[in-house]
Structure formats: structure tokens, C-alpha cells
Amino acid sequence: MVVMEKCCCCTVRTACLIFGGFALFGSLIQVSNDAKDIYQNITMSRQDQEWNLQELYELSNMDGLNMGTTKDEIRNFLAIAFYFSVTDLFLSIAIILAASFLIYGVLKENSNYLVPTMIVCPLDLFVIIICVLIHSINLGFLHPISLALNIILCCGVVFDIFIWLCVYSHWQQLKAEDQSDLQNKPSPQNEPDNAVSSV
Numbered sequence: 102m103v104v105m106e107k108c109c110c111c112t113v114r115t116a117c118l119i120f121g122g123f124a125l126f127g128s129l130i131q132v133s134n135d136a137k138d139i140y141q142n143i144t145m146s147r148q149d150q151e152w153n154l155q156e157l158y159e160l161s162n163m164d165g166l167n168m169g170t171t172k173d174e175i176r177n178f179l180a181i182a183f184y185f186s187v188t189d190l191f192l193s194i195a196i197i198l199a200a201s202f203l204i205y206g207v208l209k210e211n212s213n214y215l216v217p218t219m220i221v222c223p224l225d226l227f228v229i230i231i232c233v234l235i236h237s238i239n240l241g242f243l244h245p246i247s248l249a250l251n252i253i254l255c256c257g258v259v260f261d262i263f264i265w266l267c268v269y270s271h272w273q274q275l276k277a278e279d280q281s282d283l284q285n286k287p288s289p290q291n292e293p294d295n296a297v298s299s300v
Contacts, residue, residue, distance in 0.1 A: 106270070108267050113267045113268075113274070114207055114271050117203060117207045117215070117267055117271050118207055121200045121201075121204040121218075124196055124199075124203075125200040125201060125204070128193040128194075131193040132190060132194060135187075135189050138182075138186045139187060142183050154172060154175055154176055158175055174239060178236070178239060181235055181236065181239065185228075185232055188228060192221075192224065192228060195221050195224070196221055196225065199217040199220070199221040200218065202214040202215070203215055203217070210278070211275070215268055215271065215272040216272070218265075222261050222262075222264055222265040225261055226258060229261070232250075232254060233250075233251050233255070236250055
């Protein structure tokens with residue numbers, strides 16, 4: 102049974118192409134950003150790291166903000182951000198491949214090429230949930246930085262679920278069409294009988 106027939110004002114087929122295009126373009130940019138962040142973090146000297154830490158600490162505790170963030174919390178936040186940049190780099194590469202397969206599968210009407218996206222979306226969802234939990238544990242769920250990040254990441258959760266539903270729905274449509282074609286295709290055993298009767 103198909104989950105969705107239409108996505109807003111367009112078919113799920115069109116929605117898959119649109120989402121695939123956006124995912125492909127966005128992931129290409131994200132790979133570049135993650136690679137740059139990882140390189141800067143690896144090549145940054147200890148002195149620069151401490152200066153960056155002090156700058157963030159003063160910024161978070163300046164008059165008007167006064168978030169009450171300690172240096173250890175900021176240090177943990179930066180370390181977590183680095184590890185998630187590494188994870189996100191590999192995940193973005195996987196999304197690029199999955200989005201490419203998605204676009205190709207939709208255009209060629211081949212349901213098998215939609216499967217990678219149905220695998221990558223839950224994986225991305227899992228990484229987002231882990232990120233929310235770790236930042237909430239480190240800074241506190243109601244901390245302004247954590248709260249802002251969690252809102253952005255929760256939007257990503259909704260987006261992932263919506264994309265998965267669209268792709269899964271179109272995958273079901275293609276599978277149903279394949280089964281219908283197989284049922285309507287004449288059996289090879291009946292072809293000789295038909296040929297004899299026609300003679």
C-alpha cells in the first residue's frame with residue numbers, strides 16, 4: 102500500500118527528483134565545509150586553539166548574553182563539533198551517492214536505485230538524534246546554544262522523515278508497476294502453443 106500519492110502540489114516522483122537535487126547540491130557544499138573545518142582543526146596550533154577557546158568563552162559570557170558557559174563546556178563543545186564534522190563528512194559522501202542513485206532510479210523507473218536513500222535517511226536521522234543528545238548532556242537542554250542547535254537539528258529530523266516517506270511511496274509505486282508488468286507478460290511456455298495455433 103502506497104503511503105503517499107502526492108507531495109503537496111506535485112507527485113511523489115517529482116518530489117523525489119526535487120529532494121534528490123537539493124540533497125546532492127547541499128551535500129556537495131557540506132563536504133567542502135566539513136573538509137575545511139577538519140583541516141583547520143588539525144592544522145591549528147595549540148596556542149590558536151586556546152585563543153579560540155578564550156574568545157568563545159568571553160563571547161558567551163559577555164554582558165547581555167551571560168550564558169553561564171564554562172571553559173570546559175566550550176572545550177567539550179568544540180571537540181564534539183570536530184568529531185561530528187568527521188562523521189558528517191562521510192555521511193555527506195553517502196548522501197551524494199544515494200541522491201545520485203535516487204535521481205537515476207526515478208528517471209529510469211528502477212526501484213532498486215531508490216533503496217540507498219531509504220537506508221541513508223534513517224542513518225542521518227540516527228546521527229542527528231545522537232548529536233542532540235550529546236550537546237544536551239554537555240551544555241544542558243535549555244542552554245541557549247544547545248536549544249538553538251536542537252531546533253535546527255529537529256528541523257532536519259522532520260525533513261529526513263518527509264523525504265523518506267516520499268521515496269518509500271515512489272518505491273512502492275515502482276514495485277507495484279513491476280509486479281503488474283510481470284503478471285501481464287505472457288508466459289514463455291505458452292508461446293509455442295500460440296505459434297502452433299496461429300499456423
